Amino acid sequence: MGSIEVGTASWTDKTLLASGWYPASADTPEKRLAYYAEQFPVVEVDSTYYGPPAEQTTRLWAQRTPGGFTFNIKAFSMLTGHPTKVSAIYKDLRPETDKKNVYPGDMPPQSYEEVWSRFLAALDPLAEAGKLGAVLFQFPPWFGIRKSNKEYLLEVAARCKPLRPVFEFRNASWFEGANQNETLDFLRAHGLAFVGVDMPQGHKSSIPPVMAATSDLAVVRFHGHSDKWTSKDIHEKFGYEYSDEELRSWAPRLRELASSATRTQVFMNNCYSDYAQRNATTLIDLIREG
Known part of the structure; x- marks a missing residue:
């Protein structure tokens, strides 16, 4: 069986900070990241979907975490075909438009290419430190199965090389x-x-909930089962705490998945209060029991 790494999709959520999960001594961003990295071997950075990261930021992440710690980075919305706030685009690349949100087709081709280049270049400090796991490409609901979309998956893989993209539909x-x-x-x-x-x-x-290893790396994301999934309030959408019984039923499935991969990453994305952190800790214990 390959390795299984369990973490969460955030370490900075305001409701997490208010939950008391962090000790009082972890009173700065640097100390909170260090504390998180003591509890889990991997984290997913969700904020990069809403705005591309600065290279200085990723360098600090690399410096503030121990060797062997891994960051997965969620791809910027522009790169997955989602509507993107003009204000989130690099200032010198913002298109002249009255729209609040734009799509790749609204960008001049050279500007779109530059967004790709800058986004990937900003991940260099993590890659150089051996701390970049994968880049998550989560596609929108209208990205269905068809030839052009399959071709785009191959295009993404080619653009990212030698970095590792992973795909969520x-x-x-x-x-x-x-x-x-x-x-x-x-x-x-x-x-x-x-x-x-x-x-x-x-x-x-x-x-x-299809579990399959299609490469040496397998990834699973737990979004919860909120009855307010369509809410625009992300805390209502992801505010779901898994029961121990639910997680117990998942442990053997994750071990089976790991038997077909070299490395399996599991992320709790039910990021409200400390739900994700506590559920991740429980899941780690249940996987180890097996």
């Missing part, structure tokens, strides 16, 4: 009927890493 067409095998076979054929999810079902963005 939010459109059920990738898994309907025979499409599930087609999707997983395509990813395996090209050595692309699939991100399995646990999430509320019955919504336009719902994906079944």
Whole structure:
């Protein structure tokens, strides 16, 4: 069985800071990151979806964590085809428009290419320190299974090389009927890493909890089962605490997944209060029991 690393999708959420999970002595961003890194071997950075990181920031992350610690970085929204706030784009690359949100097609081609270059370059300090795990590309609900989208997955992999992209879908067409095998076979054929999810079902963005290793790296993200999944309030959307029984049922599935991969990463994305941190700790214990 390959290694299993469990962490969370945030260490800076305001509700986490207010929960009391951090000791009083962890009273600065530097100390909080150091404390988090003592508890977990990996973290996912979600903030980079909303705005690309600065190289100075990623260098500090590398400096403030111990050897062997890993950061996964969520790709900037512009790179996954999501609507992106003009104010989130690099100042000198912002298109002249009255729109608040833009898509890749609204950007001049050279500016779009520069967004890619700057985003990936900002990750260099983590890569050089051996602390960059993967770059998460979470696609929007309208990114369904079709030839052009498969080609885009290959384009992303080529752009990111030698960095490792991992792919999360939010459109059920990738898994309907025979499409599930087609999707997983395509990813395996090209050595692309699939991100399995646990999430509320019955919504336009719902994906079944398929667990599969399509490369040497397997990734699973736990989004919770909030009955307010469609809320625009992210704390309502992700404010779900897994029970011990739920996590216990997942432990053998994660061990089985890890038997098909060299490395398996698991992220609790139910980031409200200290739900994710406590659930991650419980899950670690349950996996070790097995």
